[in-house]
Amino acid sequence: MNDIVVPAEWVGDRLDELRVVDVRDAWEFDGIGHVPGAVNVPFDTFRADTHAAEDGESDSADAGDSADAGAQGMLPGADVFADLMAEAGITPEDRIVAYDDTHGVFAARFLVTAELYGHPTDRLHLLDGDFSSWRLDNETTSEGTEFERSEYVVDPPAQTPLVGIDEVAAATDDPETVVVDTREAWEFEEGHIPGAVRLDWRELVDDETRGLRPREEIEALLDERGIDRDRRILLYCNTARRISHTYTVLRHLGYPDLAFYEGSLTEWEAAGRELETGQ
Numbered sequence: 001m002n003d004i005v006v007p008a009e010w011v012g013d014r015l016d017e018l019r020v021v022d023v024r025d026a027w028e029f030d031g032i033g034h035v036p037g038a039v040n041v042p043f044d045t046f047r048a049d050t051h052a053a054e055d056g057e058s059d060s061a062d063a064g065d066s067a068d069a070g071a072q073g074m075l076p077g078a079d080v081f082a083d084l085m086a087e088a089g090i091t092p093e094d095r096i097v098a099y100d101d102t103h104g105v106f107a108a109r110f111l112v113t114a115e116l117y118g119h120p121t122d123r124l125h126l127l128d129g130d131f132s133s134w135r136l137d138n139e140t141t142s143e144g145t146e147f148e149r150s151e152y153v154v155d156p157p158a159q160t161p162l163v164g165i166d167e168v169a170a171a172t173d174d175p176e177t178v179v180v181d182t183r184e185a186w187e188f189e190e191g192h193i194p195g196a197v198r199l200d201w202r203e204l205v206d207d208e209t210r211g212l213r214p215r216e217e218i219e220a221l222l223d224e225r226g227i228d229r230d231r232r233i234l235l236y237c238n239t240a241r242r243i244s245h246t247y248t249v250l251r252h253l254g255y256p257d258l259a260f261y262e263g264s265l266t267e268w269e270a271a272g273r274e275l276e277t278g279q
Contacts, residue, residue: 022041025044073266096123104245121251128212171232192275192277197227
């Protein structure tokens with residue numbers, strides 16, 4: 001297992017060494033409190049206003065700011081993300097832990113966005129649990145965190161997990177790939193990519209602890225759905241938020257071959273691609 005999803009104790013022991021990013025709304029960060037030393041980068045600030053497919057853009061899987069960015073989904077753009085990181089005083093060398101108050105799904109989206117824009121993956125971590133679980137046993141504060149604006153240069157890696165719509169279509173006929181829909185059952189039944197299996201991202205978390213279920217339970221569930229380590233796992237949802245959590249968990253568990261359909265079902269439907277219905 002990799003130290004990607006990290007417990008509160010791990011974070012608490014390293015607060016002086018980490019940049020802790022709180023992706024909740026500003027009123028929550030200021031009014032309810034936050035992890036000491038955290039900076040606030042609200043979810044809406046690192047998410048595009050509209051899905052790239054709704055702008056009629058093409059199917060490129062490039063993570064930069066090209067006009068050919070249909071597979072960009074809801075990515076904010078490299079310049080926007082670099083400015084957000086600089087405003088938060090974060091540098092590409094920093095080790096980041098992100099959290100939210102929704103089982104980690106919004107925080108995972110921040111981490112995936114950082115990965116796609118080139119932040120080293122070994123310096124990206126998700127708090128196991130969320131703010132509600134953190135404050136049960138750990139200190140919180142309402143005091144602001146002092147930091148200076150940094151220089152943050154986006155440097156997208158040559159290879160990313162992003163795949164475009166044609167690669168997804170090809171994967172539906174590939175026995176070596178399992179296409180995974182991370183949405184709720186009713187959404188899946190209304191329409192999904194042909195051949196996809198359903199794995200609601202919430203099935204991987206424990207409502208009581210607000211963190212991940214035990215590893216053996218998650219792996220048993222994955223095996224039951226045919227999501228095997230020896231297959232390529234291609235993830236999608238509607239707008240790439242929920243797959244961010246599943247992607248992060250699978251990385252944490254060491255699944256080796258992961259693909260990320262940023263365009264997700266929003267792009268698939270906008271392109272008029274075939275849907276299956278039912279379970």
